[in-house]
Amino acid sequence: MNLTTKQKQHLRGLAHSLKPVVLLGANGLTEGVLAEIDSALSHHELIKVKVATTDREMKAAIMDAIVRETQSVKVQVIGHILVLFRQSEEMKVALPRAK
Template identity: 35%
Template sequence: MLTSKQKKHLRSISHDVQPIFQVGKAGVNENMTKQIGEALEKREIIKVSILQNNFDDKNEVARQITEATDAHIVQVIGNTIILYKESVENKQIELP
């Protein structure tokens, strides 16, 4: 679990990160979570955008992704989810 200080640090890092995944009307599926997991291993922090044609609750979408990828939710703001997972091989971010 991330502390509030760590979340604040990760939010400041994620400011310049662009969303690389989009959740559409099909919702979250196994292939998407696999790709998100691989991206988290490479980058450690990513943004996922929820499209307007997805009628699922954004917090539920975030929960589904984090359960499937074992990541942490940094923030859900608007239709964007910020996710963090410490990389095993490509560690770049030092948490306070």
Template identity: 40%
Template sequence: MLTGKQKRYLRKKAHHLKPVFQIGKAGVNDNLIKQTLDALEARELIKLNVLQNCAEDKHFVAEAIAEGAKADIVQIIGSTIILYKESTENKRIELPN
């Protein structure tokens, strides 16, 4: 669970990032969760974009992916979701206390 201070720090770090995945009409599936897990292990902080043709609500999509990848939701703004998960082998981001 992230504190408010940590979320602010991660939002600042994620500002310049481009979305790694786009979620369309296929919605959330096992393959998307697996790829998200791999991306989080490599980068720790990623953005996802929910397209207009996605049948599911962006909050449901964020919860489903975060739960499947065991990641933390940093922010949902517009159609963009920011996720964070500490990497086991590739630690890059030092969170403030």
């Protein structure tokens, strides 16, 4: 799913007040963490994930792996916080229409 700039801007506004749902710790990205992120995306559609690592390349690789494995869209990255979106069947989050 590709989002327009206007749709991403709308989602960033909605995500502003959200707290991170999943926090990655010292164990890094495990199957259990991926399952939890997948479950949260199915339930909420728009979530924040905190990736607590000091290595920039490792953080970028983990975030890319999360997006790839959960088949979600990276809306925004600020510091250690990744905002993800994956639309569900119920379409809980209303997106502006793409032109």
